[in-house]
Amino acid sequence: MKVTIDGIEIDVPKGTTILQAARMIGPEVAPPTMCYHSKLKTSGGYCRTCIVKVTQGSAANPTPMPKPVASCRTEVMEGMVVENTINADVLEARKGVVEFLLMNHPLDCPVCDQAGECDLQNLGYGHGAATTRYEFPRREFERVVAAPCP
Ligand code: SF4
Ligand code: FES
Numbered sequence: 001m002k003v004t005i006d007g008i009e010i011d012v013p014k015g016t017t018i019l020q021a022a023r024m025i026g027p028e029v030a031p032p033t034m035c036y037h038s039k040l041k042t043s044g045g046y047c048r049t050c051i052v053k054v055t056q057g058s059a060a061n062p063t064p065m066p067k068p069v070a071s072c073r074t075e076v077m078e079g080m081v082v083e084n085t086i087n088a089d090v091l092e093a094r095k096g097v098v099e100f101l102l103m104n105h106p107l108d109c110p111v112c113d114q115a116g117e118c119d120l121q122n123l124g125y126g127h128g129a130a131t132t133r134y135e136f137p138r139r140e141f142e143r144v145v146a147a148p149c150p
Contacts, residue, residue: 002059003076005029005052006086018071018082019050031084032094032123034101036072044072048097049123053090056081068093091127098128104139 001012005022006029012021020038022030031052036044044050051068059079068090071082084090102124109115 001076001078001080003080003082005082006084012076014075016076018052018054018069018074018076018080019044021076022052022071022082022084029084031071032127033072034119034123045070047101049094049101049127051090051093051097053083053087054080055083094127095129098124099132099134102128102132103134106138 001014001016003010003012003018003021005018005025008025008029010021010025012024019031019033019036031050033044034049035047036050048070050071052071053068054065054074056062057065057080058077105120109121115121
């Protein structure tokens with residue numbers, strides 16, 4: 001299957017997803033992912049951070065797909081043309097997705113052990129907006145004190 005992603009053409013086996021094809025090209029065109037793991041069969045398709053625009057469905061049917069698609073769940077077709085980093089609408093839509101993912105997330109990264117090595121932090125930095133439009137109080141939970149080990 002010949003597929004073009006951000007202007008770069010690659011040949012991939014049938015059954016390859018857009019995400020896998022993009023990763024074969026390299027990180028410069030590969031969309032970010034939060035719910036997909038290559039070793040987990042049912043992963044992917046939930047978080048929408050990997051959305052891309054299919055501007056040509058296939059060589060046989062060049063009609064663009066009407067909405068952005070989850071690249072981790074969409075298989076390539078012969079002659080498909082995909083836009084990720086070169087499509088301003090995709091980048092803007094992804095910002096919105098990241099904003100939703102962080103809607104109820106605490107803003108105190110410095111107190112978190114994960115800080116500095118965190119995929120969510122990287123996603124927010126690389127693909128999120130500088131501010132949020134969310135004005136409501138964040139969801140809070142009662143503090144749970146774990147019982148000491150016997
Ligand atoms: S470092 Fe990551 S997991 Fe920890 S608070 Fe920040 S975004 Fe959340
Ligand atoms: S990585 Fe979550 S929908 Fe594709």
